[in-house]
Amino acid sequence: MRTVSFTVDLEPDCPPFLSGFRGVEHGLPKLLDLLDELDLRATFFTTGEVAERYPDSIRRVVHDGHELACHGMTHRAFPSLDRATATWEIERSAEILRAFAPVTSFRAPYLQFPPAYLQLLERSGFALDSSHAVYKLAYYGDHAPTRLRRIPASVTSSVLRLPRLVRRTYLAALSSPLVLFVHPWEFVDLRHERLRLDCRFRTGEVALACVGDVLRKLKNRGERFVTMRELGAV
Ligand SMILES: [Zn+2]
Numbered sequence: 001m002r003t004v005s006f007t008v009d010l011e012p013d014c015p016p017f018l019s020g021f022r023g024v025e026h027g028l029p030k031l032l033d034l035l036d037e038l039d040l041r042a043t044f045f046t047t048g049e050v051a052e053r054y055p056d057s058i059r060r061v062v063h064d065g066h067e068l069a070c071h072g073m074t075h076r077a078f079p080s081l082d083r084a085t086a087t088w089e090i091e092r093s094a095e096i097l098r099a100f101a102p103v104t105s106f107r108a109p110y111l112q113f114p115p116a117y118l119q120l121l122e123r124s125g126f127a128l129d130s131s132h133a134v135y136k137l138a139y140y141g142d143h144a145p146t147r148l149r150r151i152p153a154s155v156t157s158s159v160l161r162l163p164r165l166v167r168r169t170y171l172a173a174l175s176s177p178l179v180l181f182v183h184p185w186e187f188v189d190l191r192h193e194r195l196r197l198d199c200r201f202r203t204g205e206v207a208l209a210c211v212g213d214v215l216r217k218l219k220n221r222g223e224r225f226v227t228m229r230e231l232g233a234v
Pocket of ligand 1: 011
């Protein structure tokens with residue numbers, strides 16, 4: 001039996017290619033309904049900007065029992081930011097999000113976070129960082145000393161939208177803990193947008209059905225679902 005953490009990056013639509021918040025407005029309620037139906041708790045890595053614009057959505061995330069977590073302020077890539085701006089991104093988003101719930105988990109936009117900035121997270125009261133992914137080279141070269149628990153994502157979000165046989169085979173091969181992530185904009189039909197193929201293929205209702213199938217399958221196999229905070233505390 002594996003431990004599974006289902007996570008959601010709650011952010012503007014398909015950054016940096018689109019602007020707008022159709023995912024928050026239309027995708028998020030459907031995803032929350034699905035999690036409610038399956039009685040599963042997830043972790044929502046949320047930008048401060050989304051929390052400022054959609055406070056009612058954040059209240060529902062918290063009310064439904066999910067972990068609220070931080071995804072920076074404006075979804076800019078941290079490697080492109082100087083230290084003062086990176087500090088502002090972390091401190092400002094933490095301040096906004098912590099008005100809704102305790103926030104101790106962090107994931108950087110684009111899963112890119114310079115090791116030199118880890119101490120900014122420590123100083124802002126974070127306990128866990130999920131900015132790495134096991135399928136990215138940076139994970140294997142980063143041995144920076146830190147008090148943070150560092151738990152990488154297991155698989156990129158578009159894999160969950162692949163046809164059933166392919167995604168099931170892929171997911172079955174992954175080891176515990178299994179850290180999945182999706183974005184609410186994937187549950188909006190972006191198939192006809194001018195986007196990279198992996199951003200737009202099988203988006204909309206199909207994506208929601210795929211994620212529902214993934215979660216149901218894992219749950220029925222008896223895999224243990226936890227939030228990132230719970231995973232970090234093990
Ligand atoms: Zn993101």
